[in-house]
């Protein structure tokens with residue numbers, strides 16, 4: 001073990017901008033283990049950021065884009081392009097507490113492994129200390145973290161994604177606050193004189209969580225949710241465990257504000273699995289005259305009960321980490337305008353010859369020549385995509401032209417409706433409203449979707465993804481579902497209505513039955529009006545559906561037959577679906593709440609399916 005002596009750790013911590021013993025002990029212990037050449041505290045100052053950018057440019061990690069304001073391009077190692085669920089671990093004391101869906105390792109055993117791989121892992125590099133707060137420091141329950149990392153790319157991205165720097169550290173000190181310890185290393189130490197590569201990483205990866213200690217150790221990857229630890233690791237896996245203990249919800253949801261022509265407002269939250277439309281819906285431009293949509297969040301919502309019994313949601317993040325392919329002026333003009341405002345970091349998109357970025361779906365016409373995400377020449381004749389399917393834009397939320405002023409409310413906005421939805425070619429109707437909270441939790445627990453490129457593995461296979469949280473629940477999924485049921489039993493709760501949507505149903509010829517994107521505003525209008533008690537609905541076995549003529553289709557070129565197909569509940573599809581739900585609950589095992597088992601029985605009866 002190449003552990004440097006305490007004397008040199010003290011040298012490394014010289015000039016630390018805090019005297020907080022808990023902070024210093026944490027940073028010193030990581031420095032002692034990983035033996036970086038130097039330690040740099042992230043303040044968030046412009047000079048510091050410029051210096052970091054210069055360093056990352058010199059290393060070839062990022063390229064400044066001539067055609068954009070203050071924006072950078074990075075290409076990752078081709079083996080480090082998405083979240084690695086197979087290498088993601090929940091290390092609770094008891095295996096049962098990690099549940100049947102998470103990879104589990106006993107904390108002591110995992111710590112032994114981590115001690116080995118992290119020993120000297122930052123040699124030859126700088127260790128950056130990033131104090132951050134998820135949500136706002138002036139919230140009633142502020143939630144802090146400190147990420148130490150040896151990746152300048154992570155520092156630049158965290159600066160966009162989380163409120164970070166001196167203000168967060170000062171708040172931690174002033175409040176003597178707890179913070180989640182987040183340790184990240186790309187796992188690529190440098191020997192003296194060794195030439196670095198543009199995207200250092202390690203073929204061996206560990207994305208590990210200690211929910212009881214509230215700490216995160218991530219090794220070997222530099223990308224996205226594996227490395228920007230405020231995001232999925234903290235705000236979902238660790239926060240879901242905290243939320244269970246404290247009686248609130250940490251969810252994979254967008255937050256949207258809707259205003260009708262009369263000026264009435266509703267806030268809604270929606271959970272769709274990765275790469276299934278959250279960012280798009282969060283930035284929707286309604287096609288119905290007089291309706292307005294504003295953005296609060298596109299990926300994560302934390303919801304706590306307010307004194308009035310309503311669930312109040314905040315977006316703990318400060319930026320967008322959006323799927324690039326498919327984002328264009330025709331699908332998501334709001335995101336395109338946010339990107340135009342500058343301050344972006346793009347990863348694994350394609351580069352134009354004049355110093356701009358491009359990806360599939362950005363423009364109808366493909367550029368004649370590009371450098372693809374792997375650094376190869378690309379032309380429209382190439383048979384591989386120019387941008388990786390999980391390539392991303394990382395952009396400040398403040399850039400979003402439709403950002404709602406309430407996005408800075410320390411304690412959030414009251415939620416009237418929750419939407420669950422996945423990517424299903426068949427079976428699931430365009431929209432239904434569930435009967436009540438437990439029925440809604442049941443529908444959420446059976447949420448299913450065809451897999452996408454946001455995680456490693458095969459794309460297009462139907463898998464169950466409860467509440468779109470399958471890869472992000474920091475404890476036993478059965479206990480998580482019980483927590484949702486319990487939330488519904490909270491004294492004095494004024495609960496949101498729960499809906500289930502599917503934008504992705506296909507016709508026999510495999511075309512989408514519903515136009516989607518901005519036209520989803522028609523479904524949102526129905527949802528809004530259901531919460532106001534003004535929209536007509538008919539009862540179906542799955543819940544309430546829009547009555548004939550209930551969906552506003554004014555000005556939309558779509559046949560009533562096609563809408564009926566999008567809304568259809570087909571008994572033969574549901575026979576198969578129920579069998580698959582039974583299997584799913586068997587897989588989840590003994591922790592599945594009795595309330596949800598009862599819901600399966602009731603649904604079976606309503607459908608008249610054996």
Ligand code: GTP
Pocket residue numbers: 272273274275276277278279280281298299321322323325326327331454503504512515516517520
């Ligand atoms: P994560 O950031 O991975 O959590 O993804 P997300 O849920 O925010 O997904 P996003 O909005 O980025 O959409 C992913 C893909 O779905 C993009 O390629 C979109 O073009 C596509 N998409 C989004 N909304 C719709 C829709 O209403 N209909 C159809 N057909 N495709 C959509």
Ligand code: SPV
Pocket residue numbers: 082083223224225226231232273274275299321454455
């Ligand atoms: C997702 O996969 O749901 C994302 C991207 O939002 S990542 O940050 O990589 O988790």
Ligand code: MN
Pocket residue numbers: 252273274275299
């Ligand atoms: Mn996501």
